[in-house]
Every structure is written in structure tokens, then in C-alpha cells.
Amino acid sequence: MTVVIGFEGxxxxxxxxxxxxxxxxxxxxxxxxxxxGQGFMPSDTAxxxxxxxxxxxxxxxxxxxxxxxxxxxxxxxxxPGMGAPLVTVALVARTVAxxxxxxxxxxxxxxxxIEMGRLITKANxxxxxxxxxxxxxxxxxxxxxxRIFGETIDIAVGNCLxxxxxxxxxxxxxSPGYNIxxxxxxxxxxxxxxxxxKGMDVSFSGILSYIEEAANKMLSSGQCTAEDxxxxxxxxxFSMLVEITERAMAHxxxxxxxxxxxxxCNLRLQEMMGVMCQERGAKLFATDERFCxxxxxxxxxxxxxxxxxGQVTELEDSWITQRYRTDEVEVTWxx
Amino acid sequence: xxxxxxxxxxxxxxxSLDVPFPSAREASIALRSLSPDREPxxxxxxxxxxxxxxxxxRWSADEARxxxxxxxxxxxxxxxxxxxxxxxxxxxxx
Numbered sequence: 394m395t396v397v398i399g400f401e402g403x404x405x406x407x408x409x410x411x412x413x414x415x416x417x418x419x420x421x422x423x424x425x426x427x428x429x430g431q432g433f434m435p436s437d438t439a440x441x442x443x444x445x446x447x448x449x450x451x452x453x454x455x456x457x458x459x460x461x462x463x464x465x466x467x468x469x470x471x472x473p474g475m476g477a478p479l480v481t482v483a484l485v486a487r488t489v490a491x492x493x494x495x496x497x498x499x500x501x502x503x504x505x506x507i508e509m510g511r512l513i514t515k516a517n518x519x520x521x522x523x524x525x526x527x528x529x530x531x532x533x534x535x536x537x538x539x540r541i542f543g544e545t546i547d548i549a550v551g552n553c554l555x556x557x558x559x560x561x562x563x564x565x566x567x568s569p570g571y572n573i574x575x576x577x578x579x580x581x582x583x584x585x586x587x588x589x590x591k592g593m594d595v596s597f598s599g600i601l602s603y604i605e606e607a608a609n610k611m612l613s614s615g616q617c618t619a620e621d622x623x624x625x626x627x628x629x630x631f632s633m634l635v636e637i638t639e640r641a642m643a644h645x646x647x648x649x650x651x652x653x654x655x656x657x658c659n660l661r662l663q664e665m666m667g668v669m670c671q672e673r674g675a676k677l678f679a680t681d682e683r684f685c686x687x688x689x690x691x692x693x694x695x696x697x698x699x700x701x702x703g704q705v706t707e708l709e710d711s712w713i714t715q716r717y718r719t720d721e722v723e724v725t726w727x728x
Numbered sequence: 729x730x731x732x733x734x735x736x737x738x739x740x741x742x743x744s745l746d747v748p749f750p751s752a753r754e755a756s757i758a759l760r761s762l763s764p765d766r767e768p769x770x771x772x773x774x775x776x777x778x779x780x781x782x783x784x785x786r787w788s789a790d791e792a793r794x795x796x797x798x799x800x801x802x803x804x805x806x807x808x809x810x811x812x813x814x815x816x817x818x819x820x821x822x
Binding site: 440447451461462477480483484485487488492493708709710711712713 | 757758760761762763764765766768801804805807808809811812813815816817818819820822
């Protein structure tokens with residue numbers, strides 16, 4: 394029996410989760426939400442995390458009904474992500490690991506998402522679309538690495554959506570992406586936007602500039618509504634994601650797709666991906682907001698896999714890093 | 729927590745910041761939690777953490793404004809480590 398506690402706080406969510414042999418015992422989380430029109434800055438986010446992290450840690454232990462002695466390993470997000478929030482979380486993880494006398498494990502955030510997706514959906518060997526505010530990658534497993542087949546060459550799709558939400562000043566509660574999704578359902582006019590797939594990769598910064606300008610012009614002249622723009626943006630960027638996912642599937646001969654990351658909560662994205670999968674006779678896997686959105690249990694799960702295959706992080710090597718490629722990690726727990 | 733520091737206003741040096749701990753073990757835990765991460769700013773700042781008995785000391789030498797940012801961050805981080813130790817300590821016997 395192996396029990397792992399996982400600490401996650403690379404963006405504006407701070408979550409701590411406990412997993413015992415594939416069972417999620419607890420997974421409390423808090424989100425730092427900024428006023429409409431504002432994004433979250435590193436030092437403010439870190440301050441938010443510092444204020445709540447010990448409370449969330451207590452909740453994680455209490456909800457799991459465990460004492461520190463019951464934990465076998467302390468996992469935390471080594472990267473990628475925002476520097477100050479990552480440090481905040483790593484400090485607590487390192488301290489409790491020493492206080493409790495437990496080994497420490499630095500986990501790659503992207504791999505946390507993948508391993509949680511695999512655990513929850515039981516997908517066998519899927520092509521993974523990882524889409525969030527900070528990352529956009531198409532990943533497939535091959536020979537002990539999660540290989541990046543395609544990715545954004547500039548900003549993440551979630552970043553594009555979040556920054557557009559700021560332009561039209563919609564609420565960031567519970568998340569800007571969720572509110573864009575709700576507004577898109579009420580859109581009726583399709584506004585043509587640039588479509589930028591570059592081979593296996595995608596680009597979103599041009600679409601963002603275009604729609605920011607379009608919003609200013611078209612909304613004030615009444616040519617379209619904010620709902621129409623939300624609808625058009627989703628249709629465009631999600632089509633691009635479906636295209637590069639399909640391209641990777643064709644390369645790998647894969648019959649499974651797994652969507653992970655916060656943007657994976659979006660039901661329209663799931664719907665569009667589902668249509669493509671059906672056309673190819675493939676199966677689509679996705680998780681709900683408990684596990685799509687950044688959470689501690691996903692770090693615990695990746696940590697569980699790593700720990701059981703013999704990995705450990707020494708304290709001197711436990712520094713956090715803002716840049717950490719998914720394919721840098723040796724996937725020792727798979728063949 | 730008591731702090732004891734000497735500052736040189738002209739060139740922005742902080743010679744030492746001494747933080748007393750209840751035991752050598754706890755000072756060592758704090759040191760090992762606070763030392764792995766590199767300073768975010770590439771040049772112009774040096775930070776040095778050591779433990780002597782049950783005291784954690786820190787030297788940094790540089791421009792006043794960079795020093796201010798670095799020391800403020802350090803104090804926030806130190807506070808978090810101390811709060812963690814208070815809530816989840818004392819350390820288990822090894």
C-alpha cells in the first residue's frame with residue numbers, strides 16, 4: 394500500500410491531494426480569482442497561496458482521515474509554471490517532508506495531468522491533448538518518454554481565451570474560460586477569425602490580437618455581440634486543436650484521445666473532438682472539472698507512479714523551474 | 729523571531745540576518761527548505777544561507793533596491809516555513 398500526498402500551485406489554483414493506490418482520498422483546492430478585466434500576477438498569486446496553503450493541507454489530511462505518519466511520499470510540482478507560486482508550494486512540501494521524515498518527489502505538472510487522466514479514464518495508450526491557460530501540447534507516449542508531437546508556438550489556447558475575457562470584461566469566477574463557454578452558447582453569428590495551424594503546431598497570439606481589435610470595433614458599432622465573438626473564438630481555436638490532434642493520431646495509428654488540462658472541461662471542445670473521433674472510429678476520454686483543472690491529486694498520482702518505480706528527489710535538487718518540457722522526464726513506470 | 733542586521737546604505741549591503749531557532753535540527757530543516765531555489769534575478773544579487781548551531785544566517789550584497797526585493801521575498805518565505813513548522817512540527821525522530 395502506497396500513500397502519496399501531492400502539492401500543486403503553479404498557477405492561480407492551489408490544491409493538495411492524497412492518493413492511496415489509485416484511490417483519491419482527498420483533493421481540496423482554492424482558486425485565486427481576480428476582478429473582471431484583470432489577470433493574475435505572480436507575486437499576488439504567491440501571496441494568495443501562502444495565505445491558504447496550510448489550511449488546505451490540514452483539510453487534505455482531515456478529509457482523508459490520515460495522519461502524517463500514514464504518508465509514504467511527499468510530491469510537489471517542480472515545474473513548469475509561475476516562479477513565485479511554485480516556490481511557495483515547494484517550500485511547504487520540503488518542510489513537511491523533513492518534519493515527517495518522508496522522501497520528496499518533484500513532479501512535472503504536465504505529466505501530473507496525463508497520469509491523472511490515465512487513472513480516471515483508464516485509457517490504454519491515448520493521443521493526449523493537454524490544453525490549459527499555460528500549456529497547449531499534443532502528446533503521445535513512446536519508449537519511456539511523453540513525446541510532444543505538436544504544440545503552440547506562442548501562447549496557450551487557455552491564455553488566448555482568458556485574455557479575450559479580460560477585453561470584454563467578463564467575470565473570472567469560477568474561471569474566464571467557463572464564462573466564455575456559457576456566453577458562446579448564446580452566440581448566433583459566426584465572425585471569421587484567422588485560422589493558424591502550422592503543420593503539427595498551432596499559433597494563437599495572432600488570433601488574440603485580431604479578436605481584441607475586432608471586439609473594440611464591432612461591439613461599439615453593434616455589428617455583433619460579445620456572445621457572437623465568444624462563439625466564433627471557440628469554434629476557431631477548438632477546430633485547430635482537433636486538427637492537430639487528428640494529425641498526431643494519424644502519425645501514431647492511435648485509436649484513443651485523452652483531453653487533459655483546464656480547457657478540457659469545455660463541453661464544446663469535447664463535442665467537436667468527439668465528432669472527429671467518431672469519424673475515425675476512435676474513442677474519446679475526458680475528465681470532469683475536479684481533475685481537468687489543476688489539483689493536488691494529479692501531482693500525487695504522478696508522484697505515486699514515480700515513487701513506485703524508484704524515483705526520489707534529493708532536497709538539494711528540489712529547486713523549482715518555470716520551464717520544464719514534458720519530454721524531459723524519463724517515464725520509468727511504463728514500458 | 730528576532731532579526732539582527734547591519735546595513736550599509738551607500739552600496740546596499742546586508743551583512744547578516746540572524747534568525748534564532750528552537751533547535752539545531754529545526755534550523756537545518758529551514759535551511760534545506762529555503763536554499764534549493766535560485767534567485768529569480770540572474771545578476772546583481774548574491775544570497776548565502778548557513779546554519780551555525782541553531783541560527784540561520786544570510787548575507788547578501790548589492791544595489792539597495794534589488795536587495796530590498798530579495799530580502800522581502802526571503803522574509804515572506806521564511807515566515808511560511810516557520811508557520812509550517814509551527815503547525816506540523818515538531819520534527820519526527822530520525
